[in-house]
Amino acid sequence: MSADSTDIVIPYKQTGASTLSDGMGMREMQAMAYEHRNAPYLLLKSPPASGKSRALMYLALHKLNQQGCQKAIIAVPERSIGSSFQSTKLTDGGFFYDWHVEGRNNLCGTGEDAGKGKIEAFQRFLDSDDHTLVCTHATFRFAVQEIGDMNRFQDTVIGIDEFHHVSVDEENKLGEVIDRVMAGSNAHIIAMTGSYFRGDGVSILEKEEEDKFETVTYTYYDQLNGYRYLKSIGIGYHFYEGDYLSALDDALDTHKKTIIHIPNVNSSESVGKHEEVDRILDQIGVVGERIGNANINRVTTPDGRSLLVANLVDDTKEARDATVHYLQNITDRDDMDIIIALGMAKEGFDWPWCEHVLTIGYRQSLTEVVQIIGRATRDVEGKKHAQFTNLIAMPEGADDDRKKAVNTLLKAITASLLMEQILAPTIKFKPRSRIKPEQSVPSDTRIIEDNDAPVSTRCADILEGGVTEYIADIAATPGGVKSIGGEPDQANLLREEDIKLVLRRREPDLPDEEVDLLANEIHIGLAAQAEGGLVDGEDLPEDAEIMRPPNEGGHAEQDNMSSSEPSEPSNDATEGQTKAKMVTRYEIENPDTTGQTGDPKRAGEKFMKVGRRFININDVNLDMISHINPFARGEEILSKHLTPERLSRVKDALTMPRNDVTEEEAVILLPRLKEFFEEKGRPPKLDANDPYEQRLARVKQYAEAYAKNKRTSS
Structure with missing residues (x-):
């Protein structure tokens, strides 16, 4: 059963500035990036659909033709994104050079990313007279580890798409590889990300390495305000109780081009990925013929419309590859209507006509939220509004479960409000x-x-x-x-x-x-x-x-x-x-x-x-x-769109009687505690009406316990 819902709607001015091209064929963001073309290390922060792929082509070509670089290697997070870097006649727009990738150097086709054949193809490219190669992050990482000698990357420009996949975490091998290349060669690095932050809070690079990068930031506002067709974006959330599939009808409008992201299989919302796909298809309509070998079916809605629905959840390799191939070659609005996905169709996935992304369950990474929203923000004729909807379970159950559920709920709303800021x-x-x-x-x-x-x-x-x-x-x-x-x-x-x-x-x-x-x-x-x-x-x-x-x-x-x-x-x-x-x-x-x-x-x-x-x-x-x-605004939204009983659940679950003050927080607030003593002539009270005084009282408790533990241990 569906509960309450709301939307934040963000309007834009449709100036057209971000989609206009200059005398070299560059859009606004691409020209901004090109101004920094001589930087050996460049970090480009720009939202999905702003033209980062082509910006990388312009930059790499200048380095190949004017800065002494001999080779360009482009690494993308998944194979489907490799098509963004296919050969392109940039001279048609007024640029000096064309981007060309030989078929043998596009390693984003079928086959395992870390397979022996792709590693050998990567090494062959380094030994050849070819200039450009496109591969996945995994292929790049395994190839560098196999090669070992970082001198092989002398005079090379390396472009890393979706750079937020890199981090300094010791388990992050891609981050380790980038560090090794930077330390062992004169390679130029162009890093691109559509996200302004990582969801896990871990730094992308070691600080001394990150400080070497020049940064170009192009905001969502710059991009969307400069679109020609897209006028507004809605960020909404629906709260449901029970089974999310029973609430799907209220959240899904089959008249809109939609990507449905079902919950992670390990989440509480999941009831089994294949069962979920079947039940979603049944709710859309009557399933009919299959399109070739791909997991794409015609589905007839109750009002008689015929929709093409793609299933990217199926694990069968042959069917998934056929489905991805079909989606990569869509050229018309009528070629697809709804896509059901689990781990795919997020970052870098390009379906310009998508106008609604319906995401079920809380996404722990705010980066993922940004990327998912980006699937609907392409500017295309006939699309005036884009919508992101998060379908979230209402908090219920025992105390611990309720607290976890409410924390999830509030973080989801935080992410939505954060998106309004971004x-x-x-x-x-x-x-x-x-x-x-x-x-x-x-x-x-x-x-x-x-x-x-x-x-x-x-x-x-x-x-x-x-x-x-x-x-x-x-x-x-x-x-x-x-x-x-x-x-x-x-x-x-x-x-x-x-x-x-x-x-x-x-x-x-x-x-x-x-x-x-x-x-x-x-x-x-x-x-x-x-x-x-x-x-x-x-x-x-x-x-x-x-x-x-x-x-x-x-x-x-x-x-x-x-x-x-x-x-x-x-x-x-x-x-x-x-x-x-x-x-x-x-x-x-x-x-x-x-x-x-x-x-x-x-x-x-x-x-x-x-x-x-x-x-x-x-x-x-x-x-x-x-x-x-x-x-x-979060409180306003909760109060307005939840019944008193449901709102009470949310607020009750926020009560945390334990002292959650951290050492870092205590260091910051101890001077404030001293000021409070001097001003009021008394210690702060835990039962005060002022939350700030309550917090200072907890800092006092923490400081006293810390001092006591110190005395005991000594």
Whole structure:
């Protein structure tokens, strides 16, 4: 039985910019990447369907023809993606060279990826006069291990598609191979990923290796806002009780081109993969003729429509290869209607007409969520809306099972809300020290005033291009999940606990003041999105109350945005704003005719709405938005779309009586605990109404237990 459901719908402007080509045939993202063509190590972060494959062709061809490289090896995660790198006449679009791959050097055909024949073909390629080869990650990894001598990769450019498969984990052999190639040869590395983060939290490369890479980031927002046809994306979730197959009718619209991802066979939602496929087919309609040797059937719906449905779950090698071959050669919208998959049809899978991905069960990796959504975000004529739906079980059962189920539920919602952040970022960041004279800065850019003490290169790189992946980690922390679960006033905990913990774990070499600065800016960006994003100055309401500093520039302090008058400034400067200008008070401009819509004095400015007032994004500081829960929308969604009884289940399952404070969290919050003692003259209480005080009380418990254990052990 289906329970409740909801959608987040994200609209886009359809400017067409991301799909237009320049004089060399390059789209916007490809031209951005090509500007970095001379970098020996390049990391390209760009969403699915943005044209990464062709960008890699442009880069590799320049290195082969202009930079002394003799060979290009392209490694993809699975065979079906190899077709993205087939021979292409780039000169037709105005480029200098064509991309050509000899048939013998396309190792993504049938056969085992680690088979002896493919390893021998790889070695033959290195010994030949051929210039380009395409293979799977597995073939590349086994071939490098077989060859042993990294000198064989001198003057070679290696492109790694879906680079998030690489990690420093000792079990990750692909990461080890990349490290060996970089250390033992002068090979150029071009790494590409459609994900901004890994789902397991493990770094992709060792820090000293990652620092060698130049990074190009092209966001989902840049891409989707620049599409011609796709106007909006919906991110939704349906909650069901009992058997998910009984709720499928409410989530599946057979009029839409759909990929259905059934649950992992080891998950609680699974009832047996082959049985699930059969029951899904029966729900779609009456199964008819099979198409050749492939696992593709015509299915007649109850209203008489004939649909082509592909089964990628079947394990039979011959049938699966025939099905993959059919799907790789689709050229028309009517060639396929529904695909049922288990481990396939995710990253790199290209079916442009797909408009709905229905995913059953929680996906533990947020990377996987991003990749799945990417299957529906291709821009194609006739497709105005793309939809991602996650069908999730309602929490039920014994205490431990219920807690696990609710945690799963909330993480799924976290992932969905996170996707809204990734798909529609509202604020860009740029240090003043990186703005060149006469350089034009977009109005949605928040300028960090660091001329007097410039931030480090790493900090500046994060501000300009890497904030999104930190938001990903923050959203998956306990504080992020609790915020979505409806625990009030989580803003302080998120700033002090989660954001800084993530930053310090991922960036151990950054000084504390830069960690504080980044935490502040990330939190402001999250709060802006939670409040509905930025408003163009020319679109302000006629009666808008605009908060502004009495002097030009800078960040100002404001304690209570709900009062009718600006409050007196705090005596304590907000931590982490040593890199930003500060002013001591705000003035309120109550416009009559001067603040009307279209006022030229406001054109080109971006404002954040806080309460009833509007503030230029360059004038916002953390004190002003600290009461905003960045993930409050999760609570709103749960409250609105779950019955009181079901919502009670969710909230009850969040109660964790054990002390879950970590040592890292205690180190961060101990100074706050001391401040609390000094200010209140008493210790914090576990039964306080303020969750922040409750948390400090748990930190106190942790510190006392830690000290006691120390004394006992000594």
